[in-house]
Amino acid sequence: MQKTWWKESVVYQIYPRSFMDSNGDGIGDLNGIRSKLDYLKELGVDVIWICPIYQSPNADNGYDISDYYEIMDEFGTMEQFDALLAEAHERGLRVIMDLVVNHTSDEHPWFIESRSSTDHPKRDYYIWRKGKQSGDPQAYPNNWESVFGHSVWQYDEETDEFFMHIFTNRQPDLNWENPRMVQDIHEMIRWWLDKGIDGFRVDAINHITREEGLPDEENPQQLKTVPAYKRFANLPGVHDHIRHIHEQVLRHYDIMTVGEAGGSTPEDALLYVGEDRHELNMSFHFEHMGLDRVNVNKWVHRPWQLSELKSVMSRWQEVLHGKGWNANYWNNHDQPRAVSRFGEDTVYRKPSAKLLATFIHMLEGTPFVYQGEEIGMTNIRFQDLSDYRDIEIFNYARISKEKGMPEQTMMEAIWRTGRDNARTPMQWNATENGGFTTGTPWMKVNPNYTTINVEESRQDPNSIFHYYQKLIRLRKQHEVIVYGKYELIEPDHAQVYAFTRTFQDQQLLVILNFSEEQAEFELPDSVIGFAGEWLIGNYEHDTEPMTGKNGKLPSRSLRLLPYEAQVYLGH
Ligand code: TEU
Ligand code: CA
Numbered sequence: 001m002q003k004t005w006w007k008e009s010v011v012y013q014i015y016p017r018s019f020m021d022s023n024g025d026g027i028g029d030l031n032g033i034r035s036k037l038d039y040l041k042e043l044g045v046d047v048i049w050i051c052p053i054y055q056s057p058n059a060d061n062g063y064d065i066s067d068y069y070e071i072m073d074e075f076g077t078m079e080q081f082d083a084l085l086a087e088a089h090e091r092g093l094r095v096i097m098d099l100v101v102n103h104t105s106d107e108h109p110w111f112i113e114s115r116s117s118t119d120h121p122k123r124d125y126y127i128w129r130k131g132k133q134s135g136d137p138q139a140y141p142n143n144w145e146s147v148f149g150h151s152v153w154q155y156d157e158e159t160d161e162f163f164m165h166i167f168t169n170r171q172p173d174l175n176w177e178n179p180r181m182v183q184d185i186h187e188m189i190r191w192w193l194d195k196g197i198d199g200f201r202v203d204a205i206n207h208i209t210r211e212e213g214l215p216d217e218e219n220p221q222q223l224k225t226v227p228a229y230k231r232f233a234n235l236p237g238v239h240d241h242i243r244h245i246h247e248q249v250l251r252h253y254d255i256m257t258v259g260e261a262g263g264s265t266p267e268d269a270l271l272y273v274g275e276d277r278h279e280l281n282m283s284f285h286f287e288h289m290g291l292d293r294v295n296v297n298k299w300v301h302r303p304w305q306l307s308e309l310k311s312v313m314s315r316w317q318e319v320l321h322g323k324g325w326n327a328n329y330w331n332n333h334d335q336p337r338a339v340s341r342f343g344e345d346t347v348y349r350k351p352s353a354k355l356l357a358t359f360i361h362m363l364e365g366t367p368f369v370y371q372g373e374e375i376g377m378t379n380i381r382f383q384d385l386s387d388y389r390d391i392e393i394f395n396y397a398r399i400s401k402e403k404g405m406p407e408q409t410m411m412e413a414i415w416r417t418g419r420d421n422a423r424t425p426m427q428w429n430a431t432e433n434g435g436f437t438t439g440t441p442w443m444k445v446n447p448n449y450t451t452i453n454v455e456e457s458r459q460d461p462n463s464i465f466h467y468y469q470k471l472i473r474l475r476k477q478h479e480v481i482v483y484g485k486y487e488l489i490e491p492d493h494a495q496v497y498a499f500t501r502t503f504q505d506q507q508l509l510v511i512l513n514f515s516e517e518q519a520e521f522e523l524p525d526s527v528i529g530f531a532g533e534w535l536i537g538n539y540e541h542d543t544e545p546m547t548g549k550n551g552k553l554p555s556r557s558l559r560l561l562p563y564e565a566q567v568y569l570g571h
Pocket of ligand 2: 022
């Protein structure tokens with residue numbers, strides 16, 4: 001297996017709009033990020049991934065780009081970006097950008113030209129089709145549903161045709177079958193890499209080709225059981241495009257790339273990240289994010305099961321080992337806060353946040369930490385729909401009202417699942433608005449900022465922040481944390497998720513009680529005789545637990561407190 005810096009790194013994701021506002025307009029910005037680089041250095045991360053900062057009308061908070069070569073006015077200027085990059089590099093921090101090339105904004109000049117006439121040279125930069133009945137804006141070319149609900153087609157009167165958009169109708173899909181469009185995108189990627197950035201998180205890359213001929217889904221049953229986006233996800237043609245980008249552009253730089261590949265299985269992922277494939281370094285999957293949802297509809301909840309988490313994560317660990325590389329995460333800007341979802345965000349907030357962190361950092365793969373996760377930020381519950389900001393939430397609310405869903409049911413789904421859970425402003429201290437802005441924040445701050453904030457977390461030696469700091473430091477000290485091979489132990493235990501990692505003569509033993517109850521855990525024969533020392537854990541014990549002095553684990557059975565995590569290092 002190849003050793004590289006991006007395997008040894010920890011990545012920190014920044015959602016710029018909500019990170020830090022430097023000028024009091026209520027919107028996070030580049031200078032805000034610059035002012036927090038020392039904080040990130042203190043935490044110990046190696047790479048920052050900044051969500052889109054390009055020019056955008058912000059229908060989807062920057063994921064709708066109108067100019068790839070300019071910085072969004074609200075975020076600052078290109079000079080400020082260059083300064084941010086230089087200051088990060090001075091501190092030994094690498095910077096990766098979001099690359100959004102499945103679609104642009106409908107305000108991108110390419111689209112404005114494309115929509116102007118059927119024979120414009122830019123027409124084929126996007127995907128245009130005639131409807132089933134001329135002049136009828138509802139006579140869609142086919143019956144595919146978009147990721148955010150409703151048809152993937154939007155009627156355009158100008159030319160009596162529809163354009164395709166798998167996300168919102170403000171995000172027309174680029175046509176990757178057009179070589180001139182592809183050349184323009186390659187050139188743009190090269191331009192950013194020549195600036196000296198350290199790589200990309202590639203948005204929705206698995207979606208850039210669609211099923212040939214764009215056929216109708218004929219079986220209505222199928223529409224109910226298979227996510228609609230299967231028609232435009234992880235199709236073989238995607239790989240030709242990625243390999244082409246790699247060959248033309250990426251391979252000439254020392255960078256890291258992580259693709260977003262929703263709906264992918266470990267086998268699909270190997271096609272993106274297999275070391276022999278020359279496509280991407282790693283990819284995000286969503287299988288663990290689906291464990292508390294009914295697959296066809298993210299808004300419909302089901303309780304998650306530890307047994308399913310074990311089988312999903314074990315498959316990813318095993319299938320990719322030695323062949324590709326995992327990107328491990330619990331949180332990002334599209335997901336509710338993990339501590340509120342897979343942990344417990346009241347009495348056990350601290351131990352459960354630390355337990356979740358232990359899991360992600362002890363798996364094989366690169367850990368991704370999302371802003372606020374390192375202080376245990378939680379979900380938000382706005383009573384008033386108008387306090388939300390996310391276009392996906394508003395689409396869902398509109399569709400729910402059309403269906404006659406009771407208001408309360410809808411609000412509960414938004415509280416549980418809405419993306420704005422992750423997007424409330426970063427909580428820096430206990431002053432007004434959590435120290436995020438001196439003005440009026442673009443979205444309200446979670447009122448718990450008075451107790452959950454960075455300042456508090458930095459002062460408390462037992463805080464979640466310091467626990468993350470320690471986990472990150474351990475990664476630099478023990479190669480087994482980076483390169484060890486994963487093995488699940490005691491797969492049937494109902495409360496405890498335990499596994500080992502093995503690299504040369506080093507071994508890790510990771511024991512995680514994912515429940516609110518105490519748990520008894522019998523060490524299996526395979527680890528009896530494991531000579532281990534205590535590495536890290538999320539509870540204070542009078543004596544370091546279960547450690548025979550530099551020796552074997554003293555007893556066969558361990559008693560774990562609620563959400564207790566214990567990690568041992570053996571040699
Ligand atoms: O999200 C993409 C997204 O939601 C899907 O690709 C998802 O992975 C798939 O449906 C399987 O669950 C990205 C951004 O992260 C998000 O913020 C943007 O709104 C979206 O792309 C559009 O750019
Ligand atoms: Ca600002």
